[in-house]
Amino acid sequence: MDALDAISKWLAKQHVVTYCVGREDALWCANAFYIYDRERVAFYLLSDTQSRHGQMAGKLASVAGTVNGQTKTVALIRGVQFAGELRLVEEPESEALRERYNRRFPVARVMSSPLWEIRLDEIKFTDNTLGFGKKLVWLRAEQA
Template identity: 45%
Template sequence: MDNSIPAAICRYLKKQHVLSLCAGVPPWCANCFYLFNEERQVFWLISEAETRHSVLMLAQPQVAGTISAQTRNIMLIKGVQYQGVIRQLSDEQEIAARNAYVRRFPVAMKTKAPMWEIVINELKMTDNTQGFGSKHHWLRKGE
């Protein structure tokens, strides 16, 4: 049985580039540039290991956040809420993710900060352009 993320959510995630990331207890939030990998159903991002949110992520890898463009018109609101598990990448996985990330964000070539991967477990998209309160949901199988 197919467990693909709905096409409407994938299109939106590929168009955006900043996510909010909430980690830890008590929670701490950060905004990060991200790259969505549809095939693996993950987000890739770069963050220094010493940041407050990175320290919290290493201690407790369960994360949540949002992705949204800003608009004043309520009927044009689109956004995604997500929940997942984050880990710091290494070896071949880190190289592959970094290469893809740098293609999207060339300025990242200058940083040696760690690459992180959020394995997405749940997505909920609100898309008022499809009617007020229109929602798309996705849940990773086995979650």
Template identity: 70%
Template sequence: METLVAINRWLAKQHVVSWCVANRGELWCANAFYFYDAQRVAFYILSEDHTRHSQMTGLQAKVAGTVNGQPKTVALIRGVQFTGEIRRLEEGESEAPRAQYNRRFPVARMLSAPMWEIRLHELKFTDNTMGFGKKLHWLRDSGAQ
């Protein structure tokens, strides 16, 4: 669990996630501000249904993506690579994550875009501040929520 704690701590300090979705042989990537829920090990984002990535996702799809900082020094590089599943939340289940998202990004209160959950299945955290090329890995257990 120590690995996940370190990853969670870092993800809570970041704010932009990049993810890619595939559909019928086509790939597309997107970026969004996120709220990270350490208990569910999931990102929550807002995205309109008419966007290319939302259209390709449908109600649910597999995704892969990254969260990274922008250091100018190699020794300070930190970043997460992940796999997971993205799904559009139903109105009733999006209330709690939406409230947390709005607290983190108050301007979002003015947006009516649907909320999406990226539930993470695998995380790889590269943290050069712990030594060049240091990697921490996490996999969701089959019994996890």
């Protein structure tokens, strides 16, 4: 199993991402439920464009963040750190993705927030179940 396969398998089982955007000298982070797309190596989430992070991002922004499990045992720690690009997904592209999101999170059907994509360009996965401090790294630039 290559690094992206292992990372993708784990990310597909999680559901909350913390992501951070910046503009000028300001940074802001947010949490969101996400769906993960292995083919695009991307997260999809809902967020209001009028939120602080939505306003800072505009339609396109650099983004960094994390996804982590909640274990209390050091030997079981797993988590992802990432960097990429956050963009507002417009219709009609968003329709199929939004339906997939709604299937995973049915409560989202009543939300009017738009869909966003976090395209992952760099992923570092720490997986202590493979040995303390074991890291798997994936870079989009190396896949081209």
